[in-house]
Amino acid sequence: MKLVNFEWKKVVVALLIVGMIVTMKKPVVAFSQGGILVVIDPGHSSGYNQGCVSGYTEGDWSMEQALEDKAALEACGFSVILTRDREGNPGLYERGQMAVQNSAGYDAVVFMSNHTNAYGDTQNPNASGVSAITSAYLSEKNTQLINTVMKAVADEMNQVTGVTDVKGIEVCQNFNGEDYYGVIRGSVSGARSVAEAAEGPVQYTFILEHGFHTNQAECSYLSDSRNRKAIAAAKASAFSEFFYGVTSSVPNIQTTQVMPQDDFYMHGVVNVCDDDTLNLRLEPNSDYDNVR
Ligand SMILES: [Zn+2]
Numbered sequence: 001m002k003l004v005n006f007e008w009k010k011v012v013v014a015l016l017i018v019g020m021i022v023t024m025k026k027p028v029v030a031f032s033q034g035g036i037l038v039v040i041d042p043g044h045s046s047g048y049n050q051g052c053v054s055g056y057t058e059g060d061w062s063m064e065q066a067l068e069d070k071a072a073l074e075a076c077g078f079s080v081i082l083t084r085d086r087e088g089n090p091g092l093y094e095r096g097q098m099a100v101q102n103s104a105g106y107d108a109v110v111f112m113s114n115h116t117n118a119y120g121d122t123q124n125p126n127a128s129g130v131s132a133i134t135s136a137y138l139s140e141k142n143t144q145l146i147n148t149v150m151k152a153v154a155d156e157m158n159q160v161t162g163v164t165d166v167k168g169i170e171v172c173q174n175f176n177g178e179d180y181y182g183v184i185r186g187s188v189s190g191a192r193s194v195a196e197a198a199e200g201p202v203q204y205t206f207i208l209e210h211g212f213h214t215n216q217a218e219c220s221y222l223s224d225s226r227n228r229k230a231i232a233a234a235k236a237s238a239f240s241e242f243f244y245g246v247t248s249s250v251p252n253i254q255t256t257q258v259m260p261q262d263d264f265y266m267h268g269v270v271n272v273c274d275d276d277t278l279n280l281r282l283e284p285n286s287d288y289d290n291v292r
Contacts, residue, residue, distance in 0.1 A: 031243045035107035037079045038239070039099035041183055042066040043115040043207070045089035051116070051213030052123035056223050058213055062114040064225070065210070068232035069114070076236045077244070079106070096186020096205070103201035108243070110145070110204040111187040116222060117209040128215045130154040131167040133207040135179050135188045137197035143169065145242050146206045152238035153210060156230050161217040169206075181207060 048059030063086055070080040081102055083095040090098075099111040119127030130153050132146045150166050157164035172180035177192040179185040187205040191197035210231065211218030221227050240246055
């Protein structure tokens with residue numbers, strides 16, 4: 001009898017552990033499936049920002065990645081639009097505003113701008129990793145989504161590159177208080193306070209730097225279409241888990257499921273930048289308002 005009691009205790013402990021895990025896996029935000037719009041901005045334009053691997057440009061990669069992201073997110077029940085086509089190059093503020101202008105009828109709107117980072121003009125092994133830039137005025141939910149997506153992308157890339165980790169989130173502002181980067185500023189309609197940003201339809205906004213195109217390992221990785229599919233699947237899984245609380249798998253794509261650890265959220269880095277190290281301002285034929 002003692003042995004039986006002991007076994008029951010083990011079962012109870014096991015059930016408690018399962019209960020804790022189920023509780024931890026609850027979505028950060030609960031939404032019904034189908035009600036979320038993701039506006040993907042393929043950063044820059046075709047042929048822009050050559051990488052250290054022959055044939056790679058950030059402006060063409062961002063388009064290919066956006067198309068993969070769109071397919072994976074749609075397969076998971078999200079509505080998706082892109083801010084440009086292959087030939088297009090809309091102004092930066094205008095790109096952010098597309099999320100605002102297309103928001104009607106959705107429960108939530110996410111703006112995500114796809115970029116790759118640069119450190120110097122040529123190949124440099126000393127800079128690698130995934131980082132993000134967001135608005136100074138959105139809530140903790142926004143930070144949590146960004147951390148979740150950054151970790152999913154970094155973990156996926158790192159399986160092959162071995163050098164890709166999460167660097168953190170930056171917030172950059174102009175002297176007048178508006179967000180510094182045009183796409184971010186556009187997505188919150190030039191808000192200068194938490195209250196102003198809260199009135200807008202876009203409560204999730206970020207530029208995501210998917211590693212460095214000046215890093216050989218990361219640029220090689222991003223040049224392979226199979227890896228772009230893997231990144232898209234990892235992102236779609238992260239979005240599904242965050243918004244719907246379900247683990248979605250995209251058909252025919254091998255993905256790695258990553259559960260963010262609790263303390264990952266708490267220790268998410270938010271830096272304030274003091275100069276433009278991210279190579280986002282340099283657009284051909286752009287005026288001040290468009291560029292920044
Ligand atoms: Zn860029």
